[in-house]
Amino acid sequence: MIRTVISATTLAAAPFAAQAQTSGSWEVQVEPTECSLVRNQQGAAPGLLAVRTVPGTDEIVVLVSGKDVPSRARDARFPARLTFDDSKPIEIKAAAMGKLASGPAFLLTGFKPDMLDGFAAAHRVNVGTESSSFIAFDVPQARAAIGALRKCVNDLLVDWGADPAQFAPGGTPPVALKPREAWLSRAQLMDVVGTTADEQIDDLFRVTVAADGTIASCKREEAKANAKTEKLGCAPVAGQKLFTPAKNAAGAPVTGAAAFRIRLVQQAKTERGTTR
Incomplete structure (x- = not known):
């Protein structure tokens, strides 16, 4: 054994x-x-x-x-x-x-x-x-x-701003109200795509979720200060109610954390982007 x-x-x-x-x-x-x-x-x-x-x-x-x-x-x-x-x-x-x-x-x-x-x-x-x-x-x-x-x-989620009380027995993390693929429109996604000439991008965005389920903050991982890609990726979700709130063992709402990706594959002048 x-x-x-x-x-x-x-x-x-x-x-x-x-x-x-x-x-x-x-x-x-x-x-x-x-x-x-x-x-x-x-x-x-x-x-x-x-x-x-x-x-x-x-x-x-x-x-x-x-x-x-x-x-x-x-x-x-x-x-x-x-x-x-x-x-x-x-x-x-x-x-x-x-x-x-x-x-x-x-x-x-x-x-x-x-x-x-x-x-x-x-x-x-x-x-x-x-x-x-x-x-x-x-x-x-x-x-x-x-x-x-x-x-x-x-x-890691606690490091990103989540209240640790949601991970104690009886607590619950935030739950997305709709698929991440629907968070950005096609036009918003193409705005993000337009910030790079790379054939492929794979950007991870971290968000904190307020006690009412709205997005309180958003950051692209490894982004430079005031990076355009971060602004265009975060603006559509900022302040939006995209989650049921995280809760502690007593059922009280607490701050949560989550993430989403924006991926791009560009082939033969055809751009295809998704969030997930």
Whole structure:
């Protein structure tokens, strides 16, 4: 049985799979705007399993790698499935990420936030397609590992201005009233896009949520003072009631924190932007 040790380590921004240790233990990796839970599986079927989330969003991605993972052209995309024990498979999307030391790697997306509840209760995780499974992981002490990941998320949100009372038993964080994709109009999104000539942008905006659910402050991560992109991304949400308020254990509203992304892919003179 692999001994499980849960730790938190501050790391420089880099691909999280490349930073995983080889001890076979769980490891929580903390970056300025992300939390990752990583496990290297050793033994007869070595592999890498990692979960990354951005605090204050519904964004959860999973990376899997192993010698039995099929090789595909980098960036190739296809439907996939992730299964906890004998539960109903979760239908997701997979994208090939090249090859790591542990073998070919896939990035899995399309998860809902309650995926972490299923993970916490699991003993085994299987990943594959509708026709076959190509890698499986034993996940001992998964509940403690997911608990450590959630603590990382909560700690970052507190750093961003959230009242810690909402994370105590009986408290609740703010809940978005509409999808983040609807926060900016197409015209507002294109205004943000117009601030850069880069083929791709991926900007994270952090917001604090007042006790009435309105956006009290907004900041683009790593933005320079008075940056135009920050102004154009924040202006449409400032003062808007976009959340139900966070509450403490007594049910009193408290300050919350959240985040959203603006992504741009520009190809052949066609611009496509989204918020999420």
